[in-house]
Amino acid sequence: MAYDKFTVLQDTAVPLPTQNVDTDQIIPARFLKATERVGFGDNLFRDWRYDVEGNPKKDFVLNNDTYSGKILVAGKNFGSGSSREHAVWAIYDYGFRCVVSSFFADIFKNNCLNIGVLPVTVSPEFVEKLFAAFEADPKAEIKVDLPAQSITLVSTGESESFEINDYKKQNMQNGFDDIDYLLNISDQIETFEKTR
Amino acid sequence: MEKTTLFDKVWDSHVVKSVPSGPDVFFIDKHFIHEVTSPVAFLNLEKRGIGVKYPERTIATPDHNVPTIDQDQTIKDKLSRMQVEKLRSNCEKYGIELHDLGSAHHGIVHVIGPELGVTQPGMTIVCGDSHTSTHGAFGAIAFGIGTSEVEMVLATQCIMQSKPKKMRISVEGELTKGVTSKDIILYIISKISAAGATGYFVEYAGSAIRNLSMEARMTICNMSIEMGARGGLIAPDQTTFDYLKGKQYAPEGADWDAAVAKWSELKTDEGAEFDKEYQFDAADIEPMITYGTNPGMGIKVVESIPSTEGMEGSNKKSYLKSLDYMGFAPGEPVKGKEVDYVFVGSCTNGRIEDIRSVAQFVKGKQKADNITAWIVPGSREVEKLAHEEGLVQILEEAGFKLRQPGCSACLAMNDDKIPAGKYAVSTSNRNFEGRQGPGARTMLASPLTVAAVAVTGKITDPREVF
Ligand code: SF4
Numbered sequence: 241m242a243y244d245k246f247t248v249l250q251d252t253a254v255p256l257p258t259q260n261v262d263t264d265q266i267i268p269a270r271f272l273k274a275t276e277r278v279g280f281g282d283n284l285f286r287d288w289r290y291d292v293e294g295n296p297k298k299d300f301v302l303n304n305d306t307y308s309g310k311i312l313v314a315g316k317n318f319g320s321g322s323s324r325e326h327a328v329w330a331i332y333d334y335g336f337r338c339v340v341s342s343f344f345a346d347i348f349k350n351n352c353l354n355i356g357v358l359p360v361t362v363s364p365e366f367v368e369k370l371f372a373a374f375e376a377d378p379k380a381e382i383k384v385d386l387p388a389q390s391i392t393l394v395s396t397g398e399s400e401s402f403e404i405n406d407y408k409k410q411n412m413q414n415g416f417d418d419i420d421y422l423l424n425i426s427d428q429i430e431t432f433e434k435t436r
Numbered sequence: 437m438e439k440t441t442l443f444d445k446v447w448d449s450h451v452v453k454s455v456p457s458g459p460d461v462f463f464i465d466k467h468f469i470h471e472v473t474s475p476v477a478f479l480n481l482e483k484r485g486i487g488v489k490y491p492e493r494t495i496a497t498p499d500h501n502v503p504t505i506d507q508d509q510t511i512k513d514k515l516s517r518m519q520v521e522k523l524r525s526n527c528e529k530y531g532i533e534l535h536d537l538g539s540a541h542h543g544i545v546h547v548i549g550p551e552l553g554v555t556q557p558g559m560t561i562v563c564g565d566s567h568t569s570t571h572g573a574f575g576a577i578a579f580g581i582g583t584s585e586v587e588m589v590l591a592t593q594c595i596m597q598s599k600p601k602k603m604r605i606s607v608e609g610e611l612t613k614g615v616t617s618k619d620i621i622l623y624i625i626s627k628i629s630a631a632g633a634t635g636y637f638v639e640y641a642g643s644a645i646r647n648l649s650m651e652a653r654m655t656i657c658n659m660s661i662e663m664g665a666r667g668g669l670i671a672p673d674q675t676t677f678d679y680l681k682g683k684q685y686a687p688e689g690a691d692w693d694a695a696v697a698k699w700s701e702l703k704t705d706e707g708a709e710f711d712k713e714y715q716f717d718a719a720d721i722e723p724m725i726t727y728g729t730n731p732g733m734g735i736k737v738v739e740s741i742p743s744t745e746g747m748e749g750s751n752k753k754s755y756l757k758s759l760d761y762m763g764f765a766p767g768e769p770v771k772g773k774e775v776d777y778v779f780v781g782s783c784t785n786g787r788i789e790d791i792r793s794v795a796q797f798v799k800g801k802q803k804a805d806n807i808t809a810w811i812v813p814g815s816r817e818v819e820k821l822a823h824e825e826g827l828v829q830i831l832e833e834a835g836f837k838l839r840q841p842g843c844s845a846c847l848a849m850n851d852d853k854i855p856a857g858k859y860a861v862s863t864s865n866r867n868f869e870g871r872q873g874p875g876a877r878t879m880l881a882s883p884l885t886v887a888a889v890a891v892t893g894k895i896t897d898p899r900e901v902f
Pocket of ligand 1: 500546565782783842
């Protein structure tokens with residue numbers, strides 16, 4: 241479905257240096273029972289965020305007021321495992337619009353782009369730099385510039401470029417999704433289907 | 437002529453058009469849906485005011501969230517019931533074939549597709565489930581998609597995909613006694629890591645792969661996603677054709693012969709190039725087990741958990757966090773550790789061959805007192821065969837409980853959960869934190885190893901017991 245347009249986002253960030261965060265951690269299977277896309281943000285990182293009684297775990301970053309913002313900076317191989325788009329819904333619903341990592345799982349990355357969360361892949365060194373910057377100043381800001389395809393640590397001006405294909409970039413900037421595109425070429429698809 | 441791979445042949449023949457500096461418009465032959473990842477897709481179709489373009493190309497079954505007891509009764513859990521009812525009403529409304537609870541072909545979507553003969557060589561197959569890669573065993577391009585893509589396929593029979601890179605993994609030689617296809621794939625993942633094939637589509641090749649049955653090939657392709665690959669496939673051959681012949685949706689008569697002729701051409705040309713290649717020797721593979729919280733953290737049952745030597749920074753931190761969750765220490769052996777549960781089932785190892793191998797090995801033995809043993813057939817068809825072949829009786833005499841088909845404790849969406857802190861040795865595919873229930877500690881292994889663990893009550897090398 242249509243989502244908010246993404247152009248330039250400058251904000252503070254939430255650091256999550258853990259590696260191999262799979263989508264079962266982002267949203268455990270038992271919270272996939274809804275038949276509508278509502279309320280997933282409440283269960284984002286559920287088992288890291290709350291204990292069995294439902295009390296917030298103090299040591300988890302989402303329960304730490306020092307950190308906030310629309311950008312999640314994560315350890316490598318983020319979003320592996322299950323294809324559940326619910327994981328990205330939870331991330332979006334919680335308020336994140338951009339996830340930064342040195343490495344994303346494929347399906348997760350596609351899911352992000354399909355619902356309007358920008359996945360930004362940077363070098364491992366740059367991620368480490370960001371983590372260090374947040375440690376020194378939890379309010380350090382990051383600027384993600386989609387048209388320019390660059391990400392900058394605002395305080396120092398250190399910057400890196402990131403890749404995204406033109407088609408997806410246009411979609412993100414305009415808030416379009418793939419179905420709009422596919423419906424527009426339904427004649428071509430129909431012709432193709434007849435040959436199958 | 438240009439030399440191409442099996443993957444190229446299937447991919448390229450399904451591209452409706454390529455978007456300049458963008459993805460391909462990729463045509464999907466068959467689409468599987470289940471109750472968990474489809475409701476929002478249907479809801480969005482409704483919001484857009486559009487319908488399902490080619491309903492005959494989609495097949496549905498409820499599997500993830502269904503109870504594995506009393507399937508003939510109303511589902512007790514309200515949310516699960518609503519999801520299954522939504523699936524029913526959506527299938528009814530749009531004319532989609534549904535294999536409902538209790539029907540002859542109900543089961544885990546990746547088990548029933550092949551059983552029905554819906555899955556065929558050269559096809560493109562998607563499903564809102566990452567283990568769709570299972571169907572690659574037939575020489576199909578099959579992979580998991582998100583709900584937005586489910587919506588795209590329902591609406592247009594296409595998705596927008598950039599072509600992945602190509603990897604070939606060859607396993608040559610003969611497997612030794614007690615080693616199964618599950619051990620092959622756990623071994624491969626342990627070597628190239630849980631992210632090692634991200635961005636790739638894998639072709640499995642080599643004599644050890646060719647010698648496997650279709651069931652065993654499915655186990656391998658199934659876990660391709662656990663090393664990050666979009667999917668994995670194996671060139672179709674006589675084993676594939678023999679499996680498909682006579683299946684409900686397989687072609688018949690002259691159509692069959694034409695299909696086999698076409699399918700026989702689906703192979704990688706000699707000299708075709710891959711972006712990456714790995715070669716393994718079957719003789720090096722031994723019974724495997726995982727000790728950590730991703731499927732890449734696997735070792736031979738006889739080995740010790742790796743020490744932290746040479747690790748630093750966030751690598752080391754993540755490693756220790758994982759071992760802490762599992763209650764293990766670096767450097768200690770896994771053999772001999774006490775286990776609480778065993779689970780035989782899932783789209784990885786819930787097929788008849790898996791149940792046969794467990795039954796054969798526990799025959800006349802008893803499960804250990806400390807073990808709760810669940811067997812969940814992948815489908816009604818598997819369940820039926822297990823009864824007919826007398827396997828159920830053998831298993832029940834050994835103290836196993838046979839439940840009804842579904843995903844069950846593979847992802848613990850229903851009531852089949854491993855309690856917090858307990859150890860489960862499981863034939864499923866994911867050992868993530870909480871995968872089998874909050875706090876559950878999962879160790880992945882082959883059905884054979886699981887059978888050995890069930891009998892001894894602790895982590896055991898199956899070769900020592902049988
Ligand atoms: S058995 Fe497990 S892996 Fe397979 S489809 Fe079901 S939940 Fe997914």
